[in-house]
Amino acid sequence: MDGALKVNWDGYWEGFMSNPLIEKLRFNLVKGAYQRLLRSIVLPINPKFCELGAGTGKVSRFLGDAYGADITIVDNNSKALTINQEIFKDFIGQHKQIAKNVLDLSALDQHFDLVHSGGLIEHFVTKAREAIIKIHVDLVKPGGFILILVPVRNIWYRILNEGIFKTLHLLDQIPEEPWSLQELESALKRHGGEIIATTMVITELGVLARKTS
Numbered sequence: 001m002d003g004a005l006k007v008n009w010d011g012y013w014e015g016f017m018s019n020p021l022i023e024k025l026r027f028n029l030v031k032g033a034y035q036r037l038l039r040s041i042v043l044p045i046n047p048k049f050c051e052l053g054a055g056t057g058k059v060s061r062f063l064g065d066a067y068g069a070d071i072t073i074v075d076n077n078s079k080a081l082t083i084n085q086e087i088f089k090d091f092i093g094q095h096k097q098i099a100k101n102v103l104d105l106s107a108l109d110q111h112f113d114l115v116h117s118g119g120l121i122e123h124f125v126t127k128a129r130e131a132i133i134k135i136h137v138d139l140v141k142p143g144g145f146i147l148i149l150v151p152v153r154n155i156w157y158r159i160l161n162e163g164i165f166k167t168l169h170l171l172d173q174i175p176e177e178p179w180s181l182q183e184l185e186s187a188l189k190r191h192g193g194e195i196i197a198t199t200m201v202i203t204e205l206g207v208l209a210r211k212t213s
Contacts, residue, residue, distance in 0.1 A: 003128025004103070008173035027058055029201045030118055030149065034059065036199045037147055037208040043067055046093075047113035050074065050139055052102045052132075053120035057084035061091065063114075070094035072112070074102050103131055108139050115139045118149035118204070122176035129177075133187040137211055146193050146209040149201065151178040157203040181205055 050072040051060045057073045057080075064071045070093050073084055081097055088095045098105070102120070115136050124132045136146045151157055157178060165171045184207060185195050192213035199206040 003124050003126040003131070004101075005123045005125060005175045005177075007123055007175060030059055031062055033149060033199050033201045033204070033206040034063065034116075034147065037197050037206055040197060041145060041208070043069075043113055043145075046070065048072070048111065049114045049116070050108070050112045052105075052115065052117040052136065053123075054084065054117075055080045055119070056087060058087055059116075059118065061087050063116075064088075064091060064093050064095070068093065069114075070096075072096045072098060072108075074098045074100065074105065076100055076102075102135060103128065105135060105139060110139070110141050112139050112144060113141060114145045114147060116147035121148060121150050122178055125177055130187060130190075133184075133193075134191045137188065137191040137193045137209075140211045142211060142213075144211050146188070146211065147206070148184065148209075149204050149206045150184065151176060151203050152180060152205045153178045154200075154203065160203055179205070181207070 045068070047067055047069045049060065049063055049067070049069045051057060052074050054060055054073040054075045060071045060073060063069055071088070071091070073096065075081055075084070076099055081099055084097065117136065121129070121132050136148065140146055151161070161171065181198065184205070188195060188209050192211055193209040194212050195207050195209045197208040
């Protein structure tokens with residue numbers, strides 16, 4: 001499907017995210033956002049979680065340990081999947097990698113208790129921008145949950161992404177189109193998802209939604 005922006009993920013992992021301080025800071029910020037969003041819900045015993053566009057899957061490893069969850073990772077970047085395999089090498093639950101495009105996952109519809117992503121949906125435009133939200137919702141069981149972190153064009157985004165990072169050419173090969181809360185809420189609602197909690201992480205909006213239909 002047209003609409004996936006051309007992102008140099010190899011360059012991202014070898015460049016911007018190769019700095020361990022940046023990687024550690026981002027993980028801790030994202031981990032805190034997940035904890036805030038998930039603390040008000042009850043998940044089943046041994047739940048099934050899926051991360052779309054998972055990258056290294058470090059957040060999924062944290063969730064797998066915290067909730068005793070079986071983890072499915074979806075990504076088509078070989079470098080990220082190699083790192084992911086190492087991160088999960090001593091994981092006691094089930095861990096499955098799916099190396100394919102996130103827009104082609106219909107075989108897993110209604111399979112998971114939680115589907116989540118961070119740093120994914122902003123890399124889709126036109127028809128794919130709607131399709132990526134539908135896929136999040138479709139993969140979740142009825143009554144299950146969707147968690148998404150996505151950049152929004154707030155003051156910090158203008159200072160960092162459109163200011164410092166742009167001047168230093170740190171993310172030149174990582175094009176993205178930020179969302180707004182209103183746009184994300186409307187897209188989720190069109191596909192049977194209702195936002196039940198939100199949080200902010202500097203330039204990113206985090207939402208937790210429940211599948212209602």
